[in-house]
Amino acid sequence: MIKKQYSTEQRIVDAARSVFVERGFAAARMKEIAGKAGLNQALLHYYFKNKDLLFERVFQDAVRTFFPLIISILESDKGIEEKMTDLVHTYVDFLKANPHVPGFLIHEVTQNPNRLTKFLRTEALPVPVKLIRQYQDGVAAGKYIPIDPIQLIVSVIAMCVFPFVARPMIQTVFGLDNGAFESFIENRKDQITHFIINGMYR
Amino acid sequence: MIKKQYSTEQRIVDAARSVFVERGFAAARMKEIAGKAGLNQALLHYYFKNKDLLFERVFQDAVRTFFPLIISILESDKGIEEKMTDLVHTYVDFLKANPHVPGFLIHEVTQNPNRLTKFLRTEALPVPVKLIRQYQDGVAAGKYIPIDPIQLIVSVIAMCVFPFVARPMIQTVFGLDNGAFESFIENRKDQITHFIINGMYR
DNA sequence: GTCTATATAACGATAGAC
DNA sequence: GTCTATCGTTATATAGAC
Structure with a gap:
């Protein structure tokens, strides 16, 4: 099941990501990570001295894929409306591929904000x-209504991310099966774009 | 510090809520709960046989305060636009008073969706x-654009809840101190209302 | 009901052979 | 580098006195 073409370290990090992201730091078990990586606990500790260091690695990898994607789109040369459309489509697709990452990051940063602060001291996030x-x-040109741009950004992200973070809750409350949820997400792209772009005017 | 006018059970439940909501089930410690309630671990287990049962109590209490509030506003006799304005203001105020509850519920339902399913079997949530x-x-009357009403509901909730769930992340990324965040939230009420109501037209 | 003392189990981490 | 065996600690939970 486990391909030896990947280095042991890589297999550990992959296994750790899957377990930490699924269960969170507190509920993650070194034993399960070792198992998923196809090795024993002793070897796990040989590669990563302790649980915290292994977690740090996974956490930082996640931050590095999660934030820059947003920034790069927001800072492109396109117009705002196109940026918003781009952002929604690219980001929702990213979330479909990594549905549990934002929930993981949100929970862990809430539990220990210092993890993110520490990261930002090393690698500035523009x-x-x-x-x-x-x-x-x-x-100023009278084209958009005067609202705080941060409100705008938080709103787009909120509308994109929330359904993934709260997926089991949404499916349970509204009684959606997996198929219904997936088409809900697909419809949602245009929905969000509409809300945001419409919201900038009038 | 601890008032004896509250029953022991009540003190336990209050302490448990504070610890479970702050740390999540996995990181919560029975010892800390006992300490906050002003008693020892043995007595804690005398009142609640085990950690799961105590958690169940806290979880269900949270569900009972979190959902019905939304439903009651959405099912009032007012018009949609007024409902949305009501919802946003009432809900954001509720969130200001209970900032960690939604993050708690989201995380725990994600970890174990069965907790919510089980609850809904007992008390149906309309x-x-x-x-x-x-x-x-x-x-049908041509007043609103034809979108899935569930998209509408998820969007309002998302825009209200997200800043509280992701508060440390937002403050860190945008460099907002507590004061700045609080006025961000206050501004946000009108912001959300605007996005939603505008989004229903055109 | 409430306490002290303790059992029991799980978890993270290390020692030491190969 | 990789393994088996085990240590030390901390968690939940119980026994039994008062």
């Missing part, structure tokens, strides 16, 4: 200044 | 049929 200026120019 | 019909009538 605020999307370009988009913010762009929007403010649009406001 | 889907807001009234609002859904109301919106569909508006669509």
